[in-house]
Amino acid sequence: MVDGRQRQRRTATALRVGLGLVAGISFVILVMRDVHLAQVTALLHxxxxLPLLVAIFAFVADFLLRAVRFWIMLRQTxxxxxxxxxxxxxxxxxxxxSDVLPLRLGDGFRVVWFSRQFNISAGTVIGTMIVERILDLVTIVILGAVALALVEASTKAELLLPLQLSLFVALVGGLSILFVPALLARLIERLSRGVSSALVTMFVSALKSASAAMVQVGSWRKVVKLxxxxxxxWVLESIVLLGAWMSLGQPAExxxxxxxxxxxxxxxxLVPSLPGHFGAFEFFGLQAFALVGVDAPTALAVVLLAHLILWAPTALFGVGWLLFAAPEKPQPVA
Structure with a gap:
């Protein structure tokens, strides 16, 4: 029985890695299909x-704020x-x-490290990370909806409608999980009764976990502050792409x-891709730029430059921290 479970886990892991590789390489092929690298390289040169230094400063501030947010949530949960x-x-x-290894292994590292270092249950750390992901989803959808509403799209209105509907559904779902998690979990569970689909069962289970994690955070006032x-x-992180745009001489207006x-x-x-999200990040960025009439070489140069700033500092820090940081003793907690 144990051997069978181990084989199943290994098979599932191999499938996840394979899916990420196939999806990531496919995205890279789609991105490069209509773009000449020589044009992109010339733009990058x-x-x-100065705009890149501003972008890096904003990125550092972003991650320090992320660390503080996670610390606040972990204290509350x-x-x-x-x-x-x-x-x-x-x-x-x-x-x-996670930026250099597949399967988001950094998440597993975070669960193990914080659980052992502070003698907190792994379930509590996982619940805190679920809240973190829900907050990120809701806020980036809000920013995307605002940008889509304000920007003058050069494409036909019927192509914008699916994007607007998708953002609306994601926003309503995310806000429901944030502010009425228990009610939403009960509603979905009732609607799914009598449905034997494994996908529905998995979705309901994930929703219950998210709801339980949100309940741990506390009052709605705390949720509003988070x-x-x-x-x-996320506004700080967006400055990275804005800085790349300005660095390449694109108009500030x-x-x-x-x-x-x-x-x-x-x-x-959110789509499976290569480690560091290479492939998916570029593909969806190019689609958004195409929506507002930016030519493909300029779009790819901007996205690649921004992605390098978003990837390299954390990747180097993660490797350096693992190699050179002295093992810390467990911290006493009140």
Whole structure:
């Protein structure tokens, strides 16, 4: 029985890795199909330094704010007075690990490290990470909807409607999980009664886990504060793509275009892809830029430059932290 379960887990792992590779390579092929690398390279050679420095500064501030948000949520869900300092390094390192290894192994590292370091149950850490993901989804959808509403799209209205509907459904679902999690879980469970689909069962189970995690956070006022913090950090991260846009000499009056591309590139990372989200990030960013009439070489140059800034610092930090950070003793908690 144990051997059978191990084989099933290995098979599932191999399938997930294979799906990510196939999807990521497919996205790369689609991106490169209509773009000449020589044009993209020529544009990248003209990049200006100052906007990139602003982008890097914003990215550092973004991740520090992310670490503080996770620390606040972990304190609330575990009901312990945790120190902030020892949580920042491994939190950022977990993103770097996921940026270079498949299967989002950085998430597993974060669960194990925080659980052992602070003597917190793995379930509590996982629940906190679920809340983190829900907050991120809701806030990036909000930013995407705002950008889509404000930008002048150069495509036909009928092509915009599916995007608007998708953002609306995601926003309503995310806000429901944030503010009425238990009610939403009961509603979905009742609607799914009598349905034997494994997919529906898995969805209901995931929704219950998300609802339980949100209940742990506490009052709706705390949720509002965490949502506001999430909006702030995603705006900071969007400056990376805006900085890449300005660095390549694109007009400042068109900043809504890279802002829209940032939102859709980020949402595209929900799709399985290569480690670091390479492939999916570029593909969905190019689709958003095409929506607002930006030519493919310029769009790809901007997205690649932004993606490098988003990937390299955390990847290098994660590898460096694993190699050189001294093992820390478990922290005493109140």
């Amino acid at each position: 003209e990049a200006k330094l 575990s009901d312990r007075d945790l120190p902030l300092g020892p949580t920042v390094g491994p939190f950022i390192a977990s993103f770097g690990i 949502t506001a913090m999430s909006l702030a950090l 068109d900043l809504l275009k890279p802002f829209l591309a940032f939102a859709f590139s980020t949402l595209g990372t």
